[in-house]
Amino acid sequence: MSDDLQLEDPTALKHIFGRQRLAAIAREARDICPAFDRERFLVLCHHGLDHLSLMQRLRRVSTSLHASLPGDFRANVEVLKRLAPRIDSSFATLALGDYVALHGQDDVDFSLEALKFLTPFGSSEFAIRAFLQRDPHAVLATMRRWAADPDEHVRRLASEGCRPRLPWASHLPVLMADPGLAEPILQALRADPSPYVRKSVANHLNDIAKVHPDWVMARIEAWPLHDAACAWIARHALRTLIKRGDRRALTIVGAGAAPRVDVLRFEVAPGLLTLGENLSLTLELRSVTDTAQTLMVDYAIHYVKAAGHASPKVFKWKMLDLAAGHGVTLSKRQMVRDFSTRTHHPGRHVVEVMVNGERLAESFFDLR
Structure with missing residues (x-):
């Protein structure tokens, strides 16, 4: 599933299954399988549709397919494999993998091959978790082989499918408790040529870092970080730790030294903001050292809560190399709007700038 979908409101996205x-x-x-009961499928799907959430609609499609297809499990999966390339939404295609997860638990090898086939059309990252929960060791053995597959979608499934805290999916406590179970997959993909795969590996490691930070940092420190692909994964895998100002994580990405800069300007505009408008940040720094330095620039917005207190949320800004005596001006725009995971409240919102984990400047805006 794309991160764009993860960041959106599932309530709006439910219309994918309109x-x-x-x-x-x-x-x-029906075109693929003349015996498919089209009318029954639509009646079942439409029942109470307006009141169903996105994931409830996904499940409704898979159960309605089961009720409307004429064959046994294997025969029905062959129909779904032919159906997959005809569905014009990769997210909607996730319903086919859900069918496999619901009805294929007693035919694991066949089911895993089906999920491998389906994942380029609509990721099987949700569906495979039902199999991992039942027999993690056997399924991970198959996923380790997928990590060497020529198809980037299959390699990504090897990592994304066993992410311990995959958004919108059931968590995998056994993999959070023992991240070493999936370590061979992550090691195999640590320098994958596909950005699609590398992003998944970074997100997987970031999940683990929230519980086992030293485990993640020890593995990444042993990587060949001169390799650009490895270095990219390392930066993104450690982002939560970097946002916390973890000195070890900052050192791994080359930004562990205290910043030697003057803040010439930090502006937040407008000073008075209405929900739905853009917030603009401008930061001007100048080096005060005679050597080049690597800087990791982040910012935190202290969001006002319903009870009146504020809680900070850290955002990534930019990583840069600043030459001795040189200056740099950075700008950032961010829309202030409600999400399913964040509701805004009126009041004064403090904004802080952090460079290499140190808070160097602050300003504010008032939200109406």
Whole structure:
């Protein structure tokens, strides 16, 4: 699942499974399998549809497919494999993997091959978790082989499918408790040529770092960080620790030294903001040392809560190399709007700038 979807409100995204798309799925399934009960499928899908969330709609599609397909599990999966390339939404295609997860637990090898086939059309990252929860060691053995697959979608599934805290999915406590179970997969993909795969590996490690930070940092310190792909994963895998100002994590990415800079300007505009408007940040720094330095620049917004107190949320800004005696001006725009995970409240919001984990400047804006 793309991170764009992860950041959006699932309430709005539920229309991915709107009536028009359901009709298209039914039409294509009937074309592939004349015995498919198109009318039954649509009746089942439409029942109470307006009141269902995104993930409830996904599950409704998979259960309705089961009720409307004429064959046994393997025969029905062959129909779904032919259906997958005909669905015009990769997220909607996740319902096919969900079908496999619901009905394939007693046919694991066949089911895993089906999920491997389906993942380029709509990631099987949710569906495979049902199999991992039942037999993590056996399924991870298969996923380790997938880490060497020529298809980047399959390699990404090897990492994303066993992410301990995959958003919108059930967590995997056994992998959070013992991250070493998935370590061979992460090591195999630590310098993958695909950014799609590298992002998954970084997110997987970031999940682990929230509980086992020393474990993650010890592994990354042993990587060949001169390799650009490894270095990219390291920066993104350690982002939560870097936001906390963890000195070891900052040192790994080359920003462990105290910043030797003057803050010439830090501006937050507008000073009075309405929900839905853009916040603009401008930062001007100048080096006060005679050697080059690597700087990790982040900022924190102290969001006002309903009870009146404030809680900081740290955002990434930029990593840069600043030459001796030189200056740099950075700018950033961010829309202030509500998410399913964050509701804004009126009041004064302090904004802080952090460089290499040290807070160097602050300003504020008032939210109406």
